[in-house]
Amino acid sequence: MKKTKIKIVKLGYQKNNIVFDKLKKYKSKIFEVEIFEQDLPKCDFEWGYSFDTLRDILTTNFDEKYFNICIGYLDATIENNLFGKKLKDNNVTVVSFYQIEKILSDNNIDIFNFVLSMIYRHLTRYIVVGESLSHSATRSCLFDMCGNKNDVIYCSSQPIICNICESKIKKVQTPDGYLAVLKKELKRIRKHNYYVIVEAIKKHPYLSLFIGIISGIIIGLITNFIFELLMNYFMR
DSSP, X not given: OOOEEEEEEEESOOTTHHHHHHHHHOOOSXXXXXXXXXXXXXXXXXXXXXXXHHHHHHHTTOOTTTOSEEEEEESSXXXXXXXXXXXXXXXXXXXXXXXXXXXXXXXXXXXXXXHHHHHHHHHHHHHSTTOOOOBSSOSSXXXXXXXXXXXXXXXXXXXXXXXXXXXXXXXXXXXXXXXXXXXXXXXXXXXXXXXXXXXXXXXOHHHHHHHHHHHHHHHHHHHHHHHHHHHHHHTO
16 A cells, blocks of 8 residues: 655644654554644734635645645644644645643643544545545544544544444545554554553542452462462471
């Protein structure tokens, strides 16, 4: 399968440069990225940027003969306080971290998950021509519209392709094996195991207490058994 080439543009100052360092090392079977930096002009939309300004910035020097998609990331707010917006056809998109970073942090979600989910989201929109995948219902699907920004936690912690979107993708011609690879790679986007355990404990405190007690008893028995073996060995 030929990989889709994606131009990633860091627009202006970035508080999360480490995210892009991780992205450089990320391995995918369906896309590859090259990362660029671009200065931003003075804000032209309240204290953020309008779609027109961002479209002009991202389409300038976008070599469509070399890259298939261009995605720009910025820390500032964008028009209508959206977190993402398609700016040209299906191949130029802007994504804003404004308010998203705090929402994810409050829910113990790595912002890198959000960056990846946006890449897979817009990559698939580019691949699936002629079908609208976005939907207002929140299903933890990659294509949830997330009219409420807080809903990004669902598609950034363990995104799926819902049944409706999967059926739409299957209707069109995509590269061989694309959907299977996409679903497999989406499984990598999940919370750190530590936070999964912490949240499970909070959700089921009595079960966690019971498991803790049983585990303590088992560890105690194993410890006593090992102690007796050692004592018998050294007392010979």
